[in-house]
Amino acid sequence: MSELLDAFQLAFMQRAMVASIVVGALASYFGVFVVQRRLSFLGVGLSHAAFGGVALGLLLQVDPMWVALPFTVVVALGINVVTHRGDIAGDTAIGIFFAVAIALGVVFLALTPRYTADAFAYLFGSILAVKTSDVWLVGGIAAITLLLLPMWGRWAYASFDRDLARAGRVPVQRDDLLLSVLLAVTIVASVKIAGIILVAAFLVIPAATARLLTSRFRSMTILSVSIGSFTAAGGLVLSYVFDIPSGATIVLFQAVLFFLAFVFHR
Amino acid sequence: MPAPAVSVSDLTVRFGDHRVLDDITFEAHQGDFVAVVGPNGAGKTTLLKVLLGLASPDNGIARIFGKPPRESDSGVVGYVPQIKTLDRSFPAQSIELVVSGLYEHWPFSLSEEDRERALDALRHVDAEDLAERALSRLSGGELQRVYLARSLIRTPRVVILDEPATGIDVVGSTDLYELLDDYQETHQATVLMVTHDWNAAYHHATHVLLLDGRQVGYGPPETALKEECLREAFGHIGHAHAMMIGDRHE
Ligand SMILES: Nc1ncnc2c1ncn2[C@@H]1O[C@H](COP(=O)(O)OP(=O)(O)OP(=O)(O)O)[C@@H](O)[C@H]1O
Ligand SMILES: [Mg+2]
Numbered sequence: 001m002s003e004l005l006d007a008f009q010l011a012f013m014q015r016a017m018v019a020s021i022v023v024g025a026l027a028s029y030f031g032v033f034v035v036q037r038r039l040s041f042l043g044v045g046l047s048h049a050a051f052g053g054v055a056l057g058l059l060l061q062v063d064p065m066w067v068a069l070p071f072t073v074v075v076a077l078g079i080n081v082v083t084h085r086g087d088i089a090g091d092t093a094i095g096i097f098f099a100v101a102i103a104l105g106v107v108f109l110a111l112t113p114r115y116t117a118d119a120f121a122y123l124f125g126s127i128l129a130v131k132t133s134d135v136w137l138v139g140g141i142a143a144i145t146l147l148l149l150p151m152w153g154r155w156a157y158a159s160f161d162r163d164l165a166r167a168g169r170v171p172v173q174r175d176d177l178l179l180s181v182l183l184a185v186t187i188v189a190s191v192k193i194a195g196i197i198l199v200a201a202f203l204v205i206p207a208a209t210a211r212l213l214t215s216r217f218r219s220m221t222i223l224s225v226s227i228g229s230f231t232a233a234g235g236l237v238l239s240y241v242f243d244i245p246s247g248a249t250i251v252l253f254q255a256v257l258f259f260l261a262f263v264f265h266r
Numbered sequence: 267m268p269a270p271a272v273s274v275s276d277l278t279v280r281f282g283d284h285r286v287l288d289d290i291t292f293e294a295h296q297g298d299f300v301a302v303v304g305p306n307g308a309g310k311t312t313l314l315k316v317l318l319g320l321a322s323p324d325n326g327i328a329r330i331f332g333k334p335p336r337e338s339d340s341g342v343v344g345y346v347p348q349i350k351t352l353d354r355s356f357p358a359q360s361i362e363l364v365v366s367g368l369y370e371h372w373p374f375s376l377s378e379e380d381r382e383r384a385l386d387a388l389r390h391v392d393a394e395d396l397a398e399r400a401l402s403r404l405s406g407g408e409l410q411r412v413y414l415a416r417s418l419i420r421t422p423r424v425v426i427l428d429e430p431a432t433g434i435d436v437v438g439s440t441d442l443y444e445l446l447d448d449y450q451e452t453h454q455a456t457v458l459m460v461t462h463d464w465n466a467a468y469h470h471a472t473h474v475l476l477l478d479g480r481q482v483g484y485g486p487p488e489t490a491l492k493e494e495c496l497r498e499a500f501g502h503i504g505h506a507h508a509m510m511i512g513d514r515h516e
Contacts, residue, residue, distance in 0.1 A: 217356065
């Protein structure tokens with residue numbers, strides 16, 4: 001136990017812990033809209049799109065986070081534009097952009113002299129890789145999200161009934177765009193903790209668990225955020241104790257709660 | 267003279283090269299109850315969408331109290347949609363849906379006043395007992411009542427309803443039409459209702475707008491619902507006209 005406390009005296013563990021909790025909270029906050037709007041695939045698509053950005057950063061030898069950020073936002077906007085303009089369904093658009101981003105990522109990596117170790121840290125997550133600038137990024141997104149808390153009611157309304165929201169003059173399309181951009185930046189900010197492969201789970205599992213346990217959207221949101229930050233903190237500790245990657249540990253922890261909720265709810 | 271509650275002139279709407287509405291012109295004043303009647307695909311829903319500012323006309327104008335629909339003051343128009351695009355799995359109670367009509371966003375919490383107003387609106391449609399019910403556990407007809415309560419919560423001066431009786435039983439739909447009559451009389455409101463129920467149109471409406479892409483007729487039910495007109499709009503009408511019986515409700 002005292003060993004564990006000692007570990008959290010270390011600067012990198014403190015950074016990882018702060019980033020984990022905030023990222024866990026953010027992802028599970030946006031997760032309630034993702035789950036209710038059936039956008040899980042968008043989460044998967046955007047996180048894999050982040051891979052393209054990370055690879056480009058490795059190739060250009062600049063901090064991959066700062067390349068992945070605009071790259072993923074552009075992909076999110078692209079998916080939105082294609083879906084809104086033509087007869088292309090959302091999942092089709094995601095399927096296309098997702099593949100293109102991965103293909104670009106593979107090409108960028110192939111062009112990069114030595115890449116394997118670095119790329120692995122992003123694919124599977126690595127708390128050792130969490131830098132002070134990453135904590136600032138996470139903090140910045142959290143601040144913006146707090147400022148945008150009044151959007152909750154509009155996003156919820158459009159999640160509930162899009163046409164009704166439109167008839168009530170909610171700028172649904174603009175709101176969707178904002179939600180996609182925030183999803184994209186949250187996903188990128190979560191990559192070092194969760195890993196590209198598992199980020200989408202952060203969006204989906206806590207919110208789905210909360211959905212099982214509540215019957216109001218408000219309580220679903222509050223519970224989802226609580227589960228998201230609690231499992232992120234707990235998972236990080238477990239990952240340190242058992243010396244296994246943080247992303248997988250947190251996701252497995254979330255999954256245990258989900259199945260418990262599934263089995264025991266009414 | 268005050269601007270009419272609803273005015274539409276030379277309205278044309280196209281989807282691609284298909285003219286869905288062609289040259290529609292009519293006016294409805296305060297206290298009018300307009301039934302919009304016509305076969306499937308006649309453009310009834312499209313007309314309502316134009317009046318709500320959800321679709322733009324290719325030609326002609328639509329006004330609500332003299333203003334373009336998108337600029338009319340909020341709360342002036344109450345709306346009950348035809349196809350509910352709602353997410354049935356959305357975790358919510360009926361009363362929250364009703365309150366959403368007050369603010370046009372999803373309520374995070376309900377104040378005592380919101381709750382009272384919502385209960386009042388639900389009582390109005392005889393659905394007070396549904397207040398705490400989860401939306402996922404409402405029957406089609408019950409959901410329709412909740413949507414109706416929602417549309418009336420701000421006592422709109424214009425109520426636009428797209429087949430509101432769908433899924434409501436015979437007694438329930440009669441109650442619904444009487445409720446609309448009553449609402450229209452007490453508030454001098456204008457009701458614009460799409461319906462496939464000729465009987466209801468005949469007995470409750472002050473005006474009938476008969477559509478089939480173009481405007482087949484507009485006027486009091488006795489003239490607009492004449493057999494020739496209906497045949498013109500619907501083609502073959504069988505014995506349907508003979509079934510429209512009884513005295514008109516005043
Ligand atoms: N978004 C759209 N894009 C293309 N065509 C459309 C669109 N919406 C409606 N239409 C077409 O416009 C016509 C009129 O549709 P509308 O929904 O207004 O009919 P309606 O009178 O309400 O029919 P119903 O009685 O079946 O509800 C139909 O032929 C329909 O296919
Ligand atoms: Mg219709």
